[in-house]
Amino acid sequence: MERLRQHIEHITSLTNEEFEYIQTHFTKKRVLKNQYLLHEGDDVKNEFVVLSGLYKVFFLDEQGREYIIQFAKENWWMSDYQAFFQEKKATVFIECIEAGEVLVSTLETREKLSAELHKMEHFYRVKLTNGYVALQERIKLLLSSTPQERYEAFVKLYPDLLQGLPKKLIAEYLGVSRETLSRLYSR
Amino acid sequence: MERLRQHIEHITSLTNEEFEYIQTHFTKKRVLKNQYLLHEGDDVKNEFVVLSGLYKVFFLDEQGREYIIQFAKENWWMSDYQAFFQEKKATVFIECIEAGEVLVSTLETREKLSAELHKMEHFYRVKLTNGYVALQERIKLLLSSTPQERYEAFVKLYPDLLQGLPKKLIAEYLGVSRETLSRLYSR
Numbered sequence: 001m002e003r004l005r006q007h008i009e010h011i012t013s014l015t016n017e018e019f020e021y022i023q024t025h026f027t028k029k030r031v032l033k034n035q036y037l038l039h040e041g042d043d044v045k046n047e048f049v050v051l052s053g054l055y056k057v058f059f060l061d062e063q064g065r066e067y068i069i070q071f072a073k074e075n076w077w078m079s080d081y082q083a084f085f086q087e088k089k090a091t092v093f094i095e096c097i098e099a100g101e102v103l104v105s106t107l108e109t110r111e112k113l114s115a116e117l118h119k120m121e122h123f124y125r126v127k128l129t130n131g132y133v134a135l136q137e138r139i140k141l142l143l144s145s146t147p148q149e150r151y152e153a154f155v156k157l158y159p160d161l162l163q164g165l166p167k168k169l170i171a172e173y174l175g176v177s178r179e180t181l182s183r184l185y186s187r
Numbered sequence: 188m189e190r191l192r193q194h195i196e197h198i199t200s201l202t203n204e205e206f207e208y209i210q211t212h213f214t215k216k217r218v219l220k221n222q223y224l225l226h227e228g229d230d231v232k233n234e235f236v237v238l239s240g241l242y243k244v245f246f247l248d249e250q251g252r253e254y255i256i257q258f259a260k261e262n263w264w265m266s267d268y269q270a271f272f273q274e275k276k277a278t279v280f281i282e283c284i285e286a287g288e289v290l291v292s293t294l295e296t297r298e299k300l301s302a303e304l305h306k307m308e309h310f311y312r313v314k315l316t317n318g319y320v321a322l323q324e325r326i327k328l329l330l331s332s333t334p335q336e337r338y339e340a341f342v343k344l345y346p347d348l349l350q351g352l353p354k355k356l357i358a359e360y361l362g363v364s365r366e367t368l369s370r371l372y373s374r
Contacts, residue, residue, distance in 0.1 A: 061332075069323070069327070091327075129315060139325055
């Protein structure tokens, strides 16, 4: 749980007493390679804080084609946030690519900690602000950019993933063909 | 300013004293048709709460082609949020399509009111949550959907804009050609 504390204190400092209380709302869970933390159609009860490992959040269109919304690594939060906040059924999958550990939390925890501790409302607001900015960046890239620009944005966002990830996944994330990706690599 | 109060109280109730204090941080401004509230390259000092009128947030690629990120109408908030939060130069434009009024605020106000009033930190968190969900929805649509699905999502999001907006702007927002849009209309 020390990792959670560092993560929160990166944004707002906590007393020992506050952290003792906060941590009771999170549960640690081991995740195995290829395990699904979320499947389309599930009730979305949880959000996850990544302690270790690598995960992908994706959805399938009607033809079964896969689209990757994000990869998540250490200190990233992940869920089907649309469904999580609106208490609807999942429309995305979360699959583990490299085994690791996550902390599991709930919407009730998010709302309760925010109401009880101004500091935690601040923490969640700052996390959301960062998330909002990242999504806006992704929209601008999707709307306009060339494969070259998308690739550069990917390298910037996930510098340490470039070697480890199968090229197939990177191509899906960028929305380009394998051939286009190979051309980008060779530059 | 009564409109601002209703807008905030939709999320959290305020005492008269609190609202008196909050409203001193917002300035009302009239905006004329075709006026720019933000231009690429500007320092992004402000965010805007729309009281009336209609606005578009867009950017230009290197070839000068225009891409619309969002339309904003009554009660919507708008800025180049990426630049606003990170205190960078604007990469987008905000132009007034139909004259109206906005409230002008700053990042300093957002942070100050959030720090001083737990209720306002809550208000901003909830607004961000809604914004985050909307952006995620837009990403999923951009990644996968057919022009037909994008059009339906647009109709759902902006039911009252369909008649008033030039078809050219709707086509730009959807990322489809004018011809494709005409086919969608005729269905």
